Amino acid sequence: MPAVDQYTEWEWILMGIAELSTNHSIRPAVELSMSAQTMYDKCVTLARNLWWTWQPDVINLFRDLDPIRWRQLDHNPVALLAEMTPERLEARVAELALQSRINQAYRRLKEYLSERPLWARTNAGVLGSKPVAYFSLEYGVHESVPIYSGGLGVLSGDHCKSASDLGVPLVAIGLFYDQGYFKQHLTVDGWQEEEYIDVDVTKLPLDLVTDAQGKPIIITLETRTSRLMAKVWQMRVGRVNIYLLDTDVEGNSPEDRELTSRLYGGDNRTRIRQELVAGVGGVRVLRALGIKPGVYHLNEGHSAFAVLEVIREKMMDDGLSFDEAFREVRQCTVFTTHTPVPAGHDRFDAGLVEEHLGPLRDALGISHETLMGLGRVEPSRMDEPFCMTVLALKCSRKANAVSALHGRVTRQMWSSLFSWRVEDEVPIGHITNGVHIPSWLAWQMKLLYDRYFPDRWFERMGEPEVWQAIYNVDPGELWETHLTLKNQLLAFVRRRVSRQCRRRNEPDEVIEAARTILDPNILTIGFARRFATYKRAPLILHDIDRLARIVNDPQRPVQFIFSGKAHPRDTAGKEFIKAIANLRHDPRFAKRIVFIEDYDINVCRHMIQGVDVWLNTPRRPLEASGTSGQKAVLNGALHFSVLDGWWAEAYDGSNGFAIGHGATHRSEHVQDARDAESFYHVLETQVIPEFYDQDADGLPRRWVLRMMNSISSLAWRFSSHRMVADYVRLAYLPAACGTSAEMPR
Numbered sequence: 164m165p166a167v168d169q170y171t172e173w174e175w176i177l178m179g180i181a182e183l184s185t186n187h188s189i190r191p192a193v194e195l196s197m198s199a200q201t202m203y204d205k206c207v208t209l210a211r212n213l214w215w216t217w218q219p220d221v222i223n224l225f226r227d228l229d230p231i232r233w234r235q236l237d238h239n240p241v242a243l244l245a246e247m248t249p250e251r252l253e254a255r256v257a258e259l260a261l262q263s264r265i266n267q268a269y270r271r272l273k274e275y276l277s278e279r280p281l282w283a284r285t286n287a288g289v290l291g292s293k294p295v296a297y298f299s300l301e302y303g304v305h306e307s308v309p310i311y312s313g314g315l316g317v318l319s320g321d322h323c324k325s326a327s328d329l330g331v332p333l334v335a336i337g338l339f340y341d342q343g344y345f346k347q348h349l350t351v352d353g354w355q356e357e358e359y360i361d362v363d364v365t366k367l368p369l370d371l372v373t374d375a376q377g378k379p380i381i382i383t384l385e386t387r388t389s390r391l392m393a394k395v396w397q398m399r400v401g402r403v404n405i406y407l408l409d410t411d412v413e414g415n416s417p418e419d420r421e422l423t424s425r426l427y428g429g430d431n432r433t434r435i436r437q438e439l440v441a442g443v444g445g446v447r448v449l450r451a452l453g454i455k456p457g458v459y460h461l462n463e464g465h466s467a468f469a470v471l472e473v474i475r476e477k478m479m480d481d482g483l484s485f486d487e488a489f490r491e492v493r494q495c496t497v498f499t500t501h502t503p504v505p506a507g508h509d510r511f512d513a514g515l516v517e518e519h520l521g522p523l524r525d526a527l528g529i530s531h532e533t534l535m536g537l538g539r540v541e542p543s544r545m546d547e548p549f550c551m552t553v554l555a556l557k558c559s560r561k562a563n564a565v566s567a568l569h570g571r572v573t574r575q576m577w578s579s580l581f582s583w584r585v586e587d588e589v590p591i592g593h594i595t596n597g598v599h600i601p602s603w604l605a606w607q608m609k610l611l612y613d614r615y616f617p618d619r620w621f622e623r624m625g626e627p628e629v630w631q632a633i634y635n636v637d638p639g640e641l642w643e644t645h646l647t648l649k650n651q652l653l654a655f656v657r658r659r660v661s662r663q664c665r666r667r668n669e670p671d672e673v674i675e676a677a678r679t680i681l682d683p684n685i686l687t688i689g690f691a692r693r694f695a696t697y698k699r700a701p702l703i704l705h706d707i708d709r710l711a712r713i714v715n716d717p718q719r720p721v722q723f724i725f726s727g728k729a730h731p732r733d734t735a736g737k738e739f740i741k742a743i744a745n746l747r748h749d750p751r752f753a754k755r756i757v758f759i760e761d762y763d764i765n766v767c768r769h770m771i772q773g774v775d776v777w778l779n780t781p782r783r784p785l786e787a788s789g790t791s792g793q794k795a796v797l798n799g800a801l802h803f804s805v806l807d808g809w810w811a812e813a814y815d816g817s818n819g820f821a822i823g824h825g826a827t828h829r830s831e832h833v834q835d836a837r838d839a840e841s842f843y844h845v846l847e848t849q850v851i852p853e854f855y856d857q858d859a860d861g862l863p864r865r866w867v868l869r870m871m872n873s874i875s876s877l878a879w880r881f882s883s884h885r886m887v888a889d890y891v892r893l894a895y896l897p898a899a900c901g902t903s904a905e906m907p908r
């Protein structure tokens with residue numbers, strides 16, 4: 164029997180709860196094991212805080228509980244545990260000796276939640292009593308919670324994760340879509356079909372938010388024509404809470420109950436109603452919870468109505484006039500704009516605005532024209548619709564774009580709003596996007612870095628010095644680790660492609676062929692993102708014969724993996740998918756170019772961790788930042804991209820490959836032809852020769868050096884830890900304290 168002092172503190176508490184014994188000094192050995200129920204409850208606690216999504220050992224723990232169901236259930240531990248009884252769990256834990264891993268994971272979660280990291284204590288102290296309220300209409304935290312469509316959502320998720328890791332006081336607001344974004348299937352001839360599946364909220368890590376009496380909190384919103392109600396879900400992401408409004412409430416009309424069913428699902432009327440719920444409703448949630456933010460961060464203009472509600476609160480609470488309240492609220496509001504593409508900026512006509520904002524406008528005591536003016540570049544132009552981006556720009560102290568180039572483009576785009584200033588003085592700066600390293604770095608890579616990087620490097624991953632240690636890594640080991648990940652990706656692709664063929668009832672030989680598709684020795688290029696047309700996925704098809712020669716070169720062949728969804732109403736985007744997916748019917752490409760259906764965080768993770776090269780071919784300057792390439796470079800892939808978005812400021816000649824020279828031509832046609840030519844040329848003269856230049860042991864030394872240059876110069880700089888730290892320094896603290904800080908241009 165172990166001595167009493169060998170128990171951990173936590174086991175003591177547990178035994179107390181389980182009432183195993185009233186006498187702590189004498190304890191029979193058999194009672195040492197946790198009860199099945201306690202073990203089960205610990206697993207549930209772990210599953211209900213999405214902190215686990217960036218803890219490889221907790222992910223592995225869940226997987227080990229039932230590897231097959233784990234995969235089938237989209238890596239959703241809440242759903243997995245719902246299928247298991249405590250007894251079944253206990254049997255599995257005994258079989259694999261998982262008990263100490265459960266205990267350790269649980270203890271680490273408790274520690275994580277109770278400590279306040281040093282960084283926040285020294286750098287974000289004032290925000291403690293004045294947290295940041297972060298508004299976003301999508302959150303991509305994990306594939307099992309499908310309330311995101313693409314980069315914007317994943318960025319919000321990564322922002323929350325880094326805020327949590329750094330200890331930045333932040334609460335997040337969004338909507339709960341019970342059908343999420345759609346699932347994508349392709350027909351035999353490559354046409355995208357959308358399927359909407361009701362997700363079962365009991366299988367998600369969401370808790371209904373209740374008041375002190377245990378009654379669900381219900382938010383009410385008046386429009387001119389109806390009364391809208393919403394309940395609120397709480398989702399935990401480490402130390403950060405995300406509150407999600409949901410209009411599926413008894414008492415709402417059937418139509419309104421479905422208002423928040425789908426992300427980007429409906430028409431303009433659905434859209435303004437969703438934005439009313441998220442913005443105005445979101446502020447009411449904070450009030451109901453007793454949270455008094457010091458900073459409002461509008462992540463995209465979608466949620467900008469929030470500002471109007473905060474002004475109303477200020478007028479009511481402090482007896483201010485509209486103008487006084489407006490000035491005060493403006494001082495503590497920051498706004499991030501994410502796209503120069505016009506369709507990305509919501510515009511509503513006057514009728515829709517009056518119907519939905521009318522009652523709030525009455526409370527603010529302003530006229531219809533004054534309100535409309537807040538959403539117009541030219542307030543007196545009666546035919547100008549109400550633009551959410553304009554509202555956000557007018558109501559924030561400072562706006563920022565998401566890369567240096569995007570900053571320049573955005574200042575130009577909105578210069579007429581600030582017509583009294585020269586363009587260089589438009590109050591729009593930039594904070595370049597980054598990605599959450601613990602979520603996107605393969606654990607195999609992390610183990611390798613652990614061995615060569617300074618102690619506790621994981622707590623200093625935003626510091627450049629840490630990453631210099633990559634040059635100490637043995638090149639052979641780095642390459643081997645990459646090959647392991649590449650093989651994992653190819654196995655994943657084969658599984659998915661053969662499943663796709665089965666679902667389409669294709670002949671057995673087609674399904675069989677999918678099991679051997681792609682070759683681990685071949686240079687492998689990945690391309691995956693939303694199939695928005697400006698992202699130009701089919702650019703590589705510009706000269707199809709040249710592509711065929713490149714792909715089928717007998718000595719130095721190339722293969723491609725594609726994935727991505729088009730917006731359901733984007734016919735041109737769907738044509739792009741079709742063009743790529745149908746290459747499998749062309750014998751020249753059948754074994755060398757594949758399309759993975761239903762792009763999501765899971766597919767993304769496999770791809771960015773396993774490819775040799777990550778390709779991005781946007782039409783400059785429309786890619787505001789892009790983040791998938793940042794995920795890829797962490798894992799040793801080389802970025803091969805048009806000099807747009809983040810790559811325009813990141814590429815230095817030795818840390819990846821560039822398409823074009825950063826010029827933009829007036830004619831899209833000319834621009835596309837030039838970029839395609841550059842793509843082929845750089846591929847043929849730089850990428851392929853360097854990849855296949857391998858020594859006697861098969862080690863491509865020059866390539867591995869480029870991998871090291873890429874990791875050391877890019878990983879820390881394009882991490883969301885660096886990004887959130889920049890937001891704190893350059894946006895949140897100035898907003899909370901009323902000081903000014905120079906944001907880079």
Ligand SMILES: *Cc1c(COP(=O)(O)O)cnc(C)c1O
Nearest residue numbers: 313314692763764767789790791
């Ligand atoms: C990271 C990510 C994106 C962003 O990709 P871009 O390169 O910025 O277009 C989109 N979708 C998913 C699922 C992602 O994980």
